[in-house]
Amino acid sequence: MKIQSVKDLEQISQLYGKKLYAPEGIKVNVGMASCGIAAGAQAAYDKALEAYPDGKGVAICQTGCIGFCEEEPLVEILSLGKPRVIYHHVTEDKIVDVIASYQAGEFNKKQIMGQMRDPRSVLEDGVENPLADVTPIDGIPVFEDNPFYSSQVKVAMRNCGYIDPDSIEEYIARRGYVAFLNALQDMQPAEIIEVIKASGLRGRGGGGFPTGIKWATCAKHKGQRAIICNADEGDPGAYMDRSILEGDPHSVLEGMLIAAVAIGSSNGYIYVRNEYPLAVKRLLTAIRQAEEYGLLGDNIAGSDFSFHIKISTGAGAFVCGESTALMASLEGKVGRPRAKYVHTVEKGFRNQPSNLNNVETYANVPAIMLKGASWFAGMGTEHSKGTKVFSLVGKIKNTGLVEVPMGISLRDIVFTIGGGVPKKKVFKAVQTGGPSGGCIPERFLDLPVDYQKLTEVGAIMGSGGMIVMDQDTCMVDVARYFVDFLKEESCGQCNPCREGLKQMLEILTRICDGEGREGDIELLEEVGSMMQKFSLCGLGTSAPNPVLTTILYFRDEYEAHIRDKKCPSGVCKNLFHYEIDPEACTGCRMCFRKCPQEAISGEKKKAHSIDQQLCIKCGICYDVCKFNAVTIR
């Protein structure tokens, strides 16, 4: 069937909406994004399929990532007129039992994370809540009340974890492709651009450039315009784009289609990083389905508008996240950036006008078009509108993806949503914006999340990675880590970046090795400021950020390394040793058993000690001790 109008979409929506929200039998949704699969979701899914082959009234389905990564594998079970229940840690040995207990109407509190009370997306205001008449289960927490979830507003991730990413019908059932057909059939290109401009949407990939202005500029330049999606999510610790591509690929395709109508283009490209094979697979399926329904291809919905999308994969180069490098890579060349005297909206891919946005930016577009610019602009701060997805990782209790309105404080994200630092350790810093970002200390935690505010403290919004660090994280080592990363990833064509990173790494390495000298801190600052001023592309100009912010906020740690030859966090091996506190040691022998060097001795129930000659500082004893008796000196 080729879709011609919004009416056609509504027909599909009615048919599949029932299957999606109120299935006759039992529907089991297994969270099957990469992280869920790594945690055991594939094995659980296979096991369930084996136990319930088709026709027994139990449908085993897949869905994307609902965001609560810490609790994976997550499985959701629903049925017409019955509660909708989310089970956590459902591994292959548990899934059959979980399904059977749901069928029997028995709800084991331990297995359940919560019951969902409203599965509708932000686009479904007018739709009746399918769970409105369902009586909730007593004593089972409501999923929407979970502090991890309650402050979130899912716009870009509206469908992740709610639909089968391999089903275009389920995407349509949640008002998918309506915004595109409206734009194509009822709007002038300039009107579309005005809506995006008025919404205040800014690029979610790092730069934060206003999307509407970019579209308008690209539309002004004549030629074979290209619509490009940057899915080269290279920042370590950020994985929201992977999650959107794996959980809701059609939202990105629809965003690109709307951009294509607005800008006037028939060629789309998605550049996906090589490390995301599942995202590529789901995108290819999504593209094939959209073509079958006539939503991609020639003469879409009987109009003279045609649009084709090609998937290209990267091959492991961080710098290809930079727009000009990405476009060179799309052309099959090495990904070296060029100076942007001429912007890519004028001359980019194949020297033609090119509009590049990232995955999350495109995923926001259909929602803005459907709900209007003022709805989107109603969320956030003066200069930062809408919501932003953050990946909350590192030393944090509730690791996961969270989508929150701009303007929320870092403290709310880290402590209310994230649950704070685990194991009663002390929070030290949160690193935002990937290798080009900065480390923000405790005293700035009340800062609202906003492009400007983060820049003022030396960090950036970036792509939204938030890496939480605790007392056991050495800030000098973190700076060294990022510089080492960037040195490997620098394309090497401009001097400031290539040589600057090499020199900074040498200095940081000697500080971490205990050979730091007086004046090294000032030298780092000088090299850093030179790189900021003279590097060719964004990689080089932002590369010193982690070093400069750690110096700014954690200078005492640098000084401890250089002057006292101590690493207070116990990371830099030459600068500390482990000791067992005889007062705290209970003689439980845990460390004794785990030490790979047999460096620990002592009698049962008496204080143990470490032979410093044998100790390789692997830290296993420090990790396993339940009494905090192993200390860093």
Added chain:
Amino acid sequence: MSVAQTAETEAIDYSELNRIIEEDYGNDQENLIMILQAIQRKYNYLPGAALNYLSTKIGIPLSRIYEVATFYSTFSLQPRGRNIISICLGTACHVRGAERVKERITENLHIADGETSEDMRFTLESVRCIGCCSLGPVVKINEDTYGRIAPDEVDKILDQYE
């Protein structure tokens, strides 16, 4: 190892190579990176003879193919081991102790980052974030992902691979 040397040691299936270049990727120069990936999937590395052939077939000088193959970190010009260990050194894994896991692997197998063990059993490669940050530290062996690995669990995991 020079390109010519590699050429002598690997038997190349040219009809398969033709199929990849022509049918899968339309003999299009813009698809060079993806063609190289397909070749590497088949041979586990990029054999010199295959690159020579590709160069003539697609009309890109060998020097430029070599430039691309050495610029991107996923490509290997040398044969790799039967099992590829990818250790994630992304930031989330780093702060959760990935470096210590890597040290343990290096000690056990006597191979550094990017090296292959003498018996061709393992190649160790570090990667920058595979997007499974909640499971850090993460090690991927071939297609299997292991999360929340402690250094003392490394031996047991490696033993499963021949």
